[in-house]
Amino acid sequence: MRIAMIGTGYVGLVSGACFADFGHRVCCVDKDGSKIEALNDGIMPIWEPGLESLVKANVGHGRLTFTTDLQSAVEGAEAIFIAVGTPARRGDGHADLTYVFDAVRELARFIQPGAVVVTKSTVPVGTGDKIEQILSEEGIEEVSVASNPEFLREGAAIADFKHPDRIVVGAEDPRAQDVLREIYRPLFLNRAPILITGRRTAELTKYAANAFLAVKISFINEISDLCEAVDADVQDVARGIGLDNRIGPKFLHAGPGYGGSCFPKDTLALLQTADAAGVDQRIVRTTVAVNDDRKSSMVERVVRALGGDPKGKRVGALGLAFKPNTDDMREAPAIPIVKALVERGAAVCAFDPVAMSQAEQVLSGIQFADDAYAAADGADVLVIVTEWDEFRALDLERVAASLRGKILVDLRNVYDPGEAEEAGLTYYGVGRGRPRG
Numbered sequence: 074m075r076i077a078m079i080g081t082g083y084v085g086l087v088s089g090a091c092f093a094d095f096g097h098r099v100c101c102v103d104k105d106g107s108k109i110e111a112l113n114d115g116i117m118p119i120w121e122p123g124l125e126s127l128v129k130a131n132v133g134h135g136r137l138t139f140t141t142d143l144q145s146a147v148e149g150a151e152a153i154f155i156a157v158g159t160p161a162r163r164g165d166g167h168a169d170l171t172y173v174f175d176a177v178r179e180l181a182r183f184i185q186p187g188a189v190v191v192t193k194s195t196v197p198v199g200t201g202d203k204i205e206q207i208l209s210e211e212g213i214e215e216v217s218v219a220s221n222p223e224f225l226r227e228g229a230a231i232a233d234f235k236h237p238d239r240i241v242v243g244a245e246d247p248r249a250q251d252v253l254r255e256i257y258r259p260l261f262l263n264r265a266p267i268l269i270t271g272r273r274t275a276e277l278t279k280y281a282a283n284a285f286l287a288v289k290i291s292f293i294n295e296i297s298d299l300c301e302a303v304d305a306d307v308q309d310v311a312r313g314i315g316l317d318n319r320i321g322p323k324f325l326h327a328g329p330g331y332g333g334s335c336f337p338k339d340t341l342a343l344l345q346t347a348d349a350a351g352v353d354q355r356i357v358r359t360t361v362a363v364n365d366d367r368k369s370s371m372v373e374r375v376v377r378a379l380g381g382d383p384k385g386k387r388v389g390a391l392g393l394a395f396k397p398n399t400d401d402m403r404e405a406p407a408i409p410i411v412k413a414l415v416e417r418g419a420a421v422c423a424f425d426p427v428a429m430s431q432a433e434q435v436l437s438g439i440q441f442a443d444d445a446y447a448a449a450d451g452a453d454v455l456v457i458v459t460e461w462d463e464f465r466a467l468d469l470e471r472v473a474a475s476l477r478g479k480i481l482v483d484l485r486n487v488y489d490p491g492e493a494e495e496a497g498l499t500y501y502g503v504g505r506g507r508p509r510g
């Protein structure tokens with residue numbers, strides 16, 4: 074198959090590289106000339122495990138190319154995937170579809186009859202209908218429009234793409250269904266379930282999946298607050314409920330709230346869709362509110378650990394990215410937490426294994442350390458914000474020796490409280506019994 078992938082962000086680049094690895098000929102196109110130039114030099118715009126070698130191998134085999142020239146990418150392509158950004162519009166949370174619609178208007182000039190336009194970007198219900206309308210306004214009738222949402226987790230995106238729990242294809246037109254079946258054929262051979270459904274249903278499925286996972290996280294975060302009040306352990310509660318197959322063990326880790334490029338944006342966009350449809354979604358609305366409050370309650374946790382006033386105190390922060398194995402700082406809980414501590418007079422020294430240059434762009438007035446121990450050095454409290462693997466096996470005695478305050482606030486429940494206390498630290502986790510003090 075010949076595939077054009079419009080947009081070389083997270084979704085476009087990973088999907089393009091994986092499709093090429095399936096044996097298709099993929100041309101990725103982006104307006105950002107410097108990004109394309111870098112990709113042609115083998116430099117990745119994002120940090121994602123395995124991506125660089127996958128891209129290089131497929132470029133080497135001649136199956137994957139990068140260009141700024143839309144015409145050369147789209148002409149002759151049997152499928153044109155749209156993977157441009159759909160940021161939340163400032164103020165109202167609506168998904169901004171400007172880039173999607175601009176891309177459709179442009180590709181209309183070069184698309185061949187019989188081709189399929191596929192949305193991979195997360196787009197609100199009805200976007201496929203609008204794309205069809207734009208194409209028809211541009212005089213294009215002989216193409217079909219399908220929805221094929223992605224369910225990739227950053228940091229595990231390639232594995233998720235190649236071993237998906239399911240593939241969702243939204244297309245009423247049998248020709249579009251056939252093209253997408255053919256594109257994903259290598260995965261059917263591995264028995265990945267494929268759900269072929271209506272286009273609007275596929276569009277909504279993506280939002281419903283992300284909203285449900287966000288609900289799970291906010292649920293366990295609220296349960297963790299209850300655990301602290303009644304002296305129970307949220308880790309064991311999560312395990313105890315997660316072993317029930319109907320609930321499942323995943324996305325039940327209590328922490329500082331969800332962040333990233335998807336959950337915060339997609340929950341808000343779902344609420345906008347619901348408002349427009351005149352149907353209230355109280356569970357998702359509450360989930361968003363619980364998650365918003367979570368960050369300030371984490372700040373209070375650190376402040377309490379410091380004895381009530383962070384002014385003049387030194388805080389070491391471990392992990393800044395919204396989750397491990399990514400340099401992505403979008404909606405990272407670290408941002409409001411660190412900012413609030415700085416505003417209240419604390420001096421913050423942070424370390425993240427890969428996200429520090431991204432963090433520098435969104436966090437000012439803090440210091441950056443060279444490693445975890447340097448962040449702890451002389452601090453009154455050490456706060457684990459993101460659970461990078463390298464923070465899981467710190468020499469706690471060394472940490473305790475270098476800390477001034479001997480306090481560990483573990484917002485990801487990485488450590489066993491007993492072990493931390495044995496090393497001489499006062500330990501505060503999340504939802505692990507009644508907190509001291």
Ligand code: UDX
Nearest residue numbers: 223224225226227324325326328331332333335395396
């Ligand atoms: C998510 C979805 O998982 C993916 O299917 C979708 O297509 C894009 O959005 P991603 O944003 O990369 O992927 O990260 P994910 O691993 O889902 O984590 C999202 C956030 O939830 C992170 O901030 C993470 O720390 C938090 N989280 C996750 C928890 O706080 N607790 C959990 O149990 C799981």
